[in-house]
Amino acid sequence: MPTRKKKSTRLRRSAMHGLNGDAKEGDFEAFVSAIIDKGARKKVFTAREVIYREGDQADKVFMILDGMAKLLSYLPNGRARIVRLHSLNHWLGLEALLDQPYEHTAIAVEDVEMVYVSMNDLHLLERDNPRQYCELLKQGYRNLALADRCLADFSTGGIRSRVARLVDFLAKLEYGEAANRVELLTVHEMADMLGVTPESVSRILAEFKRNDILHRMSDHLDEVYEIKAEQLQHEARQ
Known part of the structure; x- marks a missing residue:
């Protein structure tokens, strides 16, 4: 199956859109720096690379800095169904906040640059910067709203x-x-x-x-x- 290469044409929108609709791109860079200070790491996943698998213990969360990822759910007949797409500044793997296994398999649609945070580092973020931690919880709600929209619009x-x-x-x-x-x-x-x-x-x-x-x-x-x-x-x- 053909895959999409790393995109040079996609506009980098106001990157804080998923975190704070009134914030500016500089705020986004400051946010990334803040979570890196708490131990987050950057990584590039190549097109079609698995980011995490359904059922694995959710021990970290991921935020997309560039590119697109898809979440797959596997039907009883073994066929994979794409249930959600995520792009710039979206968080993945928020099941980790509830100490639950990953609900879906996440795969890079194209080359995806991400920053990932372990649960231990997230606890430090919760303690030292509760406002930014609350933004994670808000993104979890947005993920659910997006899933509901996809279910209605695409089904x-x-x-x-x-x-x-x-x-x-x-x-x-x-x-x-x-x-x-x-x-x-x-x-x-x-x-x-x-x-x-x-x-x-x-x-x-x-x-x-x-x-x-x-x-x-x-x-x-x-x-x-x-x-x-x-x-x-x-x-x-x-």
Whole structure:
């Protein structure tokens, strides 16, 4: 299956968005420095590398500094289903806060730079900087809200509208709320998120391209497409 290379085109949005909507990028850098002072470490996971596995003891949490990761849940028949996508400044593995095993398997969609914090270091953060520790708890709530949205948007309605909602979701995840472009996942990954066949996704994407809802940006080497937002939103509402 093809994978996405490290992205040079994705905009680095205001990186504190997932921590404090009013903060600035400098605050984000200060936050990263603060948790590194508490023992956090940086690491780059290459595309398709496993970050952690479902059922493993959750002994650390991870924050994405750049790139994208997916969370997989395995069905009884052994098939993997993508249940969540995470991007810049999102936290993964927050089950560790409750001393629970990891609920999903986390895999890098592309090269992902992360900072990870052990539970011992998190306890120091809780003691020395309770405000930042509370932000972790808030991110846990946001993760649940995101999962609920994915369940509703990607599991109801016709396949065409669900593909449109997924494209819109990816655009906002990658480039922010005012996004006018998107870098698509592979058709297999999109099919896994929607619970449909790759052939169905491929057919609908081809229709979107023919109708110019998705227009390939010729100045990008990656699969980056300009979006006609009004038409895409119309398709998503069907």
